[in-house]
Amino acid sequence: MELNIHGSQSRASKEIIFDEHTSLVSSIKKKMVDTSAFGRICRVSENFYKENEEKYFPKMVSIGPLHRGEEKLKTMEERKLQYLNTLLSRAVNMDTRLEKCVEVLRVLEDRARKCYGEEIHMKSDDFVEMMLIDGCFIIELFHKSCCKGIRRRGDPFLTTYQVFFQLRHDLILLENQIPFFILQHLFNLVPIPKQCGGSSLIELAFRFFKKTVPEDPRNLQDKFGQEIHHLLDLIHQSNIPKTHIFPLQTKHFQINIPSVTELRKTGISLKRNNSRNILEVKFYNGALRMPTLTHHDLLEVVLRNLVAMENCCYNATKYITSYAFLMKGLIKSNEDAKILHKKGIILDKENEFVTLFGKISVEVEAKDFYYADLYQKLNNIKKVSKSIWYARKVKSSVTQCLRAL
Numbered sequence: 162m163e164l165n166i167h168g169s170q171s172r173a174s175k176e177i178i179f180d181e182h183t184s185l186v187s188s189i190k191k192k193m194v195d196t197s198a199f200g201r202i203c204r205v206s207e208n209f210y211k212e213n214e215e216k217y218f219p220k221m222v223s224i225g226p227l228h229r230g231e232e233k234l235k236t237m238e239e240r241k242l243q244y245l246n247t248l249l250s251r252a253v254n255m256d257t258r259l260e261k262c263v264e265v266l267r268v269l270e271d272r273a274r275k276c277y278g279e280e281i282h283m284k285s286d287d288f289v290e291m292m293l294i295d296g297c298f299i300i301e302l303f304h305k306s307c308c309k310g311i312r313r314r315g316d317p318f319l320t321t322y323q324v325f326f327q328l329r330h331d332l333i334l335l336e337n338q339i340p341f342f343i344l345q346h347l348f349n350l351v352p353i354p355k356q357c358g359g360s361s362l363i364e365l366a367f368r369f370f371k372k373t374v375p376e377d378p379r380n381l382q383d384k385f386g387q388e389i390h391h392l393l394d395l396i397h398q399s400n401i402p403k404t405h406i407f408p409l410q411t412k413h414f415q416i417n418i419p420s421v422t423e424l425r426k427t428g429i430s431l432k433r434n435n436s437r438n439i440l441e442v443k444f445y446n447g448a449l450r451m452p453t454l455t456h457h458d459l460l461e462v463v464l465r466n467l468v469a470m471e472n473c474c475y476n477a478t479k480y481i482t483s484y485a486f487l488m489k490g491l492i493k494s495n496e497d498a499k500i501l502h503k504k505g506i507i508l509d510k511e512n513e514f515v516t517l518f519g520k521i522s523v524e525v526e527a528k529d530f531y532y533a534d535l536y537q538k539l540n541n542i543k544k545v546s547k548s549i550w551y552a553r554k555v556k557s558s559v560t561q562c563l564r565a566l
Contacts, residue, residue: 201390202227202338203278203474209465209522216465219331221324224295225339226281226288240317241294244301247313251352262350266292269343276340276390278474295339296347299332299392303365310356326458329370333459335466335474338391366395372457374399375438397467401480402438416530418490419539421497424449427542433505440484440531444538451501456510461517468523482523483531489518 204227210217222241223234252258266273266289273292274281281288305312305319312319318328331337348362357365367374373396389395421431434441434450442451467481492498498511507514527533 200278201276201394201474202335202340204336205466205469206473209469209473213465213520216462217334217336217469219334219337221327222298222331222337224299224332224337226277226283226291227336229291238294241298245294245297248297248301248304248351251354258350258352262293262297262347263289265346265350266343269346273340273343292339292343293347296343297351299339299344300348300351300362300365302328303362303369304354304357307360307365307368308354308356308358311354329459330462333370333373333393333396333462333466335393335470338393341389341391341395344392363389363395366392367399370396370459372459373463393466393470396463397470397481400438400440400467402440416486416525416527416533416536418487418536420493421491421500422494424491424539425500429539429542431500431504431506440480442484442487442532442535444535447542449539451506453508454501454506454514455508456513456517461521464517465521468521478531479525479529480531482525483529485518485521485523486525486530487532487536488514489521489523492518 202225205217219228219234221234222237223229223231228234249255249258249262267285270285270289270292274288283291302318305316306325317324319325345362353359360368370392389398419427424431428447429444430448432448432450434443434452436452439452439454442449444450464481464485468485471479471482492501492514495512495515498507498515501507501514502511530536
């Protein structure tokens with residue numbers, strides 16, 4: 162029998178080309194994953210947390226590797242395991258479900274490690290176990306906080322507002338996050354209580370952090386086409402306006418936001434707009450229009466950690482940084498806050514806002530300033546107002562001179 166040498170060579174060549182093609186595709190996919198995930202959870206710069214560590218570091222529970230093992234947080238590790246047991250015990254085949262969770266987390270481990278802004282020195286088993294326990298703890302906490310029917314009497318996390326507040330505080334912190342895709346994969350694998358009515362993970366998260374999001378979660382689903390990196394990033398994305406055009410600034414200029422009192426002197430009026438999103442500050446028809454601003458217990462920690470996230474981890478649009486910088490300029494004194502209170506823009510605790518924005522250390526360059534166009538409009542009116550004032554002063558002086566003659 163005669164061998165088809167040319168045919169064999171042709172098939173071998175095709176196999177080599179196919180292997181090379183597959184290898185290249187795998188390499189490109191790995192680079193894509195690495196780029197999208199890299200460093201989205203990082204430590205807060207010392208410039209932000211000095212003298213305010215309690216606003217950035219957890220006090221009750223550690224989530225993820227950055228604060229794992231700290232002495233003051235160790236007591237909660239056993240209770241996290243209790244939540245894991247409660248969650249998985251709802252499945253008939255608990256052992257099979259647990260094995261599947263571990264199997265999926267093994268596959269996601271490398272991608273999850275790259276989400277942190279530093280190398281995580283943990284053994285593979287320890288890292289996967291941490292992701293499982295912390296992820297399932299968050300999911301079960303969401304279930305219990307939103308669905309009263311599955312709560313157990315005397316649950317230490319839900320018995321008092323102080324404890325529940327501290328839990329929400331800790332889960333907001335930038336340094337206390339795990340990747341959202343870990344949460345989502347676990348959520349798809351674990352048994353969901355019937356009492357929760359088929360709510361998605363995003364809906365449960367919004368209900369848990371309800372004071373920090375501006376709208377009904379059902380109206381926000383279309384905003385999350387892009388990847389969510391972690392829970393704090395979910396809050397960040399929920400606060401970005403649906404229609405947002407970030408002005409491209411090519412000029413460098415010094416930003417000096419006039420206070421509310423100064424704006425009134427130039428003839429600019431202040432009005433409340435109907436938006437529920439605090440970022441929707443606009444200027445038109447001679448008025449600076451601002452959404453209602455309500456003070457709540459988590460406001461400072463949310464703003465601080467969102468600003469830290471935008472400046473320490475993300476090379477992205479600085480929406481919250483711009484807002485904090487704008488408000489820091491507008492509300493410089495109690496008088497500024499009182500004016501906004503009278504206009505119905507600040508509803509309560511007006512002096513708290515003076516303290517809040519005064520304490521936040523924030524700087525922003527013109528090229529990153531979301532309100533650059535608004536600022537330039539206000540500045541132009543201020544210049545016109547000064548010109549009119551100067552012209553009137555000159556006219557008055559001339560009149561007085563003529564009368565003296």
